Amino acid sequence: MDTLARLKSGQLAGTTRLTLSCGLTQFPEEIFELADTLQILDLSGNHLSSLPADLGRLKHLQILFCSNNDFAEVPACVGQCPQLSMIGFKANRIAHLPAAALQPVLRWLILTDNCLEQLPEELGDCTRMQKLMLSGNRLTQLPASLARLENLELLRLSANRLTHLPDWLFTLPRLAWLAYAGNPLPDVFCTPHEPGAVPDIDWTDLQLHKRLGEGASGVIQQALWRSRQLEVAVKLYKGSMTSDGSPLNEMAACIAAGSHPNLIKVEGRVSGHPQGSPGLVMNLIDPSYLNLAGPPSFASCSRDVYADDLSFTPGVLQRMAQGIASVAAQLHDHGINHGDLYAHNILWHEAGDCLFGDFGAACFYPADDSLAARGIERIEVRAFGLLLGEWLERCPEPLDELAALQQACVQPDVLARPGFDEVVASLVG
Structure with missing residues (x-):
């Protein structure tokens, strides 16, 4: 029996975590029967465009994921959930973030890969915010109120339309992880001091073997570099937006980083891939690491x-x-x-x-x-x-x-x- 059927039959009574990804177009009312226990609700990968106006009945809800749906705005009703500290609406088509959706207890907000052109000044009132992920939107500026986010530690701004970075950004006392690539910033923010150079390695010179791993930005496979008779790792980039930014920018930074004993060595850049996929050929890491x-x-x-x-x-x-x-x-x-x-x-x-x-x-x-x-x-x-x-x-x-x-x-x-x-x-x- 699938999860939705179990929910409707009452078999999930008392659960603290619920994941439903089954083509939903409406919020199942049976979820409210879990109001006394539900802490984590994941509705990602459906076709939802709204949530119930009385969502606040989920009084113990702490984490809500609604990524990969059809929302055009963050529903204001999420602001009624008194303990909701983490909200994720990645990869929708959100163009509006209402102030009513924001709770002072919010610590982690994910709005990556949407259509936001501006943010409400009230976002600066979320002073417990630690992680704010906004890459892949259409933001041209940031509210000055964000200077009040003294607990903010991670900020993702890549692939927006920002033409400058505000001075207050460089004074946030707890900020430690910042990404802003892929914005129309001045050239000095878009190129390394000295561009790195690596040779092109033809795709036909690589014999792929087993897959070593896959991340948000690409797939890594072990391969034989035929002309060198050398076992290497080949990373092919997906070219799509991640929570951190553009995989193509990642590739440029890897090349510009140069050689260092504590960096994974880049042997070259893949050329001639049948689908035109960008990629890098890198040193194969010893499995003892x-x-x-x-x-x-x-x-x-x-x-x-x-x-x-x-x-x-x-x-x-x-x-x-x-x-x-x-x-x-x-x-x-x-x-x-x-x-x-x-x-x-x-x-x-x-x-x-x-x-x-x-x-x-x-x-x-x-x-x-x-x-x-x-x-x-x-x-x-x-x-x-x-x-x-x-x-x-x-x-x-x-x-x-x-x-x-x-x-x-x-x-x-x-x-x-x-x-x-x-x-x-x-x-x-």
Whole structure:
């Protein structure tokens, strides 16, 4: 029996989480019978265009997903749910976000891939907001009220119509993960300091083997590079919008990043693909490398999830910190803001060697001493500081100097934080 039939027959009484993706055109009234227990409701992948005006009856609802539906606006009734802290309406055709839909308890709002041209000033009243995902809309400016979002940690603005980034953006005290590529910003925000160069590798020179993985931006497969007789990894980009931005921008940033011991080496760019798909040929990673952590959960919101038994010796921690700080310094020397400096984007093994990847949120910024240039780098320095703090929590021995550096990196005064060159100097000094 499918989930909808079980719901209608009363078999789901007492459930806390409900997922319905079955071509719905109307909200099933039987959902209200779960009002005393339901906390997570996922209605993604249907044909819904409205929600009941009395949605507030779901008084325990904390998370609502309505992605891939037919909504033209975020229903105002979602603002009636007193505990609703996470809302996702990705990939609809939303052109209006009413102020009534916003609750002060909101922590995580996903409106990626819609048609929004403006945001209500009242969004700035959601002062608990930690993650705001707005990539793939038609925004030309941001409300000045967003400067009040002092708890905002992750902001996705890629692929909109922004012609400038407001100064207040670079003073938000907790912002650590920022993406803005794909906007009609000045050229200095659209190109690296020095464009990278890699050779073209013809598609016919690649013999594909097993699939290694698939992410939001593309598919990775193991392959033989015939002319070199070398096993490599080939990533073919999907070319569609992700929550972070455009996969094509990710590819450009990977190339511009250059070579570094803690980066996955780019061997070349795929050419001559039968469907014209863009792609990169990269070094095949030794299977001894493992993901350092999992991505944030609903509960952790903006923090990665580590294995409960994971711990680091001081030597391993120091080695990882030096490696990641060094590669971040190189990226910023090249005018690249990674935008997603997280443990879940790091591969490592127990000796402390690590590889940093996933450029899906990467952006370029100018090589000058402007507020934007200094602020963007130090926003990412905060991300490094949060990462370092997570590692220090998992080290059984006190490391006072690293702890002091960590505090300097996360201090609320953005411009008082050290730059990455200073961070590297502190780690090797």
